[in-house]
Amino acid sequence: MVWGIGASKKDGAKRKGWLDLGSPGLKQDLLWTLIQNVPVAYSIIDKSYRVRFVNDQMLRLRRLERGDVLGEVCYNLLNGGAHCQACVVGRAIEEGVPHRVLRKDIMPDGSVVYADDFAVPVNVGGQDMALEALVDRTLEMLIKEKTNAVFLEVIRSMIKLLEKKDPYTSRHCREVAAISSRLTQYMGLGNNAVYHAMLGGLLHDLGKLHVPDTVLNKRGRLEGWEMASIKEHPVFTYLILPDLVSLTAIRDVAISHHEKWDGTGYPNALQGDGIPVEARIAAVADTYSAMTSDRPYRKGMDHETAMAEIKKGAGTQFDPHVVEKFVQMVEEQSLDRRALIAPEDTTAFVQMLHSGRHVQRRITRAKGAQQGGRGQGHLADSDVRGLADSASFTGAILDATPATFMVIDECLNVLYASGGFARARGKTVEEVCAAKCFDAVGGKAAYCFEVKDGCVRCPAVRAFATGKQQRSLIREEFQGRTLYYDTYAVPVTLGDAAGNPIKCCLQILFDMTSEKLAQNELESDLRRTADTLYHFVTELDHGTTGNIEDVSDVVANLNDYLEKMQGELADMLASQGAG
Numbered sequence: 001m002v003w004g005i006g007a008s009k010k011d012g013a014k015r016k017g018w019l020d021l022g023s024p025g026l027k028q029d030l031l032w033t034l035i036q037n038v039p040v041a042y043s044i045i046d047k048s049y050r051v052r053f054v055n056d057q058m059l060r061l062r063r064l065e066r067g068d069v070l071g072e073v074c075y076n077l078l079n080g081g082a083h084c085q086a087c088v089v090g091r092a093i094e095e096g097v098p099h100r101v102l103r104k105d106i107m108p109d110g111s112v113v114y115a116d117d118f119a120v121p122v123n124v125g126g127q128d129m130a131l132e133a134l135v136d137r138t139l140e141m142l143i144k145e146k147t148n149a150v151f152l153e154v155i156r157s158m159i160k161l162l163e164k165k166d167p168y169t170s171r172h173c174r175e176v177a178a179i180s181s182r183l184t185q186y187m188g189l190g191n192n193a194v195y196h197a198m199l200g201g202l203l204h205d206l207g208k209l210h211v212p213d214t215v216l217n218k219r220g221r222l223e224g225w226e227m228a229s230i231k232e233h234p235v236f237t238y239l240i241l242p243d244l245v246s247l248t249a250i251r252d253v254a255i256s257h258h259e260k261w262d263g264t265g266y267p268n269a270l271q272g273d274g275i276p277v278e279a280r281i282a283a284v285a286d287t288y289s290a291m292t293s294d295r296p297y298r299k300g301m302d303h304e305t306a307m308a309e310i311k312k313g314a315g316t317q318f319d320p321h322v323v324e325k326f327v328q329m330v331e332e333q334s335l336d337r338r339a340l341i342a343p344e345d346t347t348a349f350v351q352m353l354h355s356g357r358h359v360q361r362r363i364t365r366a367k368g369a370q371q372g373g374r375g376q377g378h379l380a381d382s383d384v385r386g387l388a389d390s391a392s393f394t395g396a397i398l399d400a401t402p403a404t405f406m407v408i409d410e411c412l413n414v415l416y417a418s419g420g421f422a423r424a425r426g427k428t429v430e431e432v433c434a435a436k437c438f439d440a441v442g443g444k445a446a447y448c449f450e451v452k453d454g455c456v457r458c459p460a461v462r463a464f465a466t467g468k469q470q471r472s473l474i475r476e477e478f479q480g481r482t483l484y485y486d487t488y489a490v491p492v493t494l495g496d497a498a499g500n501p502i503k504c505c506l507q508i509l510f511d512m513t514s515e516k517l518a519q520n521e522l523e524s525d526l527r528r529t530a531d532t533l534y535h536f537v538t539e540l541d542h543g544t545t546g547n548i549e550d551v552s553d554v555v556a557n558l559n560d561y562l563e564k565m566q567g568e569l570a571d572m573l574a575s576q577g578a579g
């Protein structure tokens, strides 16, 4: 992205009012306005890690005073005097290329700040430095954390339900999860498959909640209707598990664990590769666990006999490749039954997979910080303004700021738009700059001028009226998708090419679509889980389950939990102003 529109210089004269960003001072004004107002925390750090410049947002985010920061060594302020793990600043200066990392910082008061941490090399007065930009990602990550917590609680409750209904089935499910995840890992199918195998295993027989106790624990031959009832359990597992995106693959594994390689299994008589691979693995684990378990009416088979039985089923009941790998793993690692069923830490694994990669640190000040060159050697505001003429600096600011911009005049004509702004709307910069701002975002004038909570939604209109910075969450429809932008409007007076002052508004747009989607998804997950549980409970009766009270308790507790989460989510969104 480049400041100044090539076209504006060339064609600017054709259209009155276009900003000529080549004019001296104007680019500085705009860049400075941006640095001072954009909700991105900027700092400039030199080779010896001294902080030479910070904007207000950096002070707010780190809860520091400007006088304590300038001239201080950055890791004295944040990391107790030791170099930060995965420091992007040092690497950016050393290697001369941008670096990026997602950080989770635990503040001294215990609150958590997630930030996308960018460092871009810049040249300041002949010295190599880094521009560091921190973009707050706390809301998105907190929603993710909450989604994880809810998900794990749902899984935990399902396991508890099964335990209340039938302790044998619950133990068997744990064994299947352990064997399946071990084998999936051994087969090198990747973390996602291991995750499906693990949770698919844990929940595969959940549907047995609907099988009467008398049938489940019957000694001897099952009658026709009893067999039919048993055979329904994979379908019931599928139905009991809430219809959540995060559970789709797990439901598919659970419903298919009694399918057979030769197509003679149930409930869908799937065949060969048509059965999900995690379910083909679960089928082997399921049979092994069932054969080797002691039941009140028979003793479990020993390990060797069970392995021989599994080998016999290769190509008919089981995927021959899965059996081959199972046998290979057992022999190679000399596993017996006890080693095969040793449980894995499901919670840790799920958290690792869901929360993504980030660096975590506790913010601590070094003792004796601020002794060094406090307040010395920092860049004056005019020095930083002057950097607007440095292509490397301007480029760094724009590249490290995941936002798009436009400048509009009082008649809402677009005078300038960043390349990213135009691209996000499938237009060229020229097209955007030939229009009113609401045309540029898809002709949504009615939406922009809608009055919400007593004020016009469009933050630019409010900024012109009040002369103060304004903020709104703006919705846009683009190619069938709904996009959300956290939009800041900053009133600013700029000079046109002839030096005449024009009252303008700098609009800075942050894409909040992923945050909004995560929020919507969590809200609907909470609702759907509660609905599914409600239906499940209303279908229970004493004839099926002896200790129905215990089972109902688990469901009621989970419902309370979901309700509490719904409240917490609403509070969190209100406090973060992301409504």
Ligand SMILES: [Fe+2]
Pocket: 204, 205, 233, 257, 258, 286
């Ligand atoms: Fe089963």
Ligand SMILES: [Fe+2]
Pocket: 172, 176, 204, 205, 286
């Ligand atoms: Fe099973």
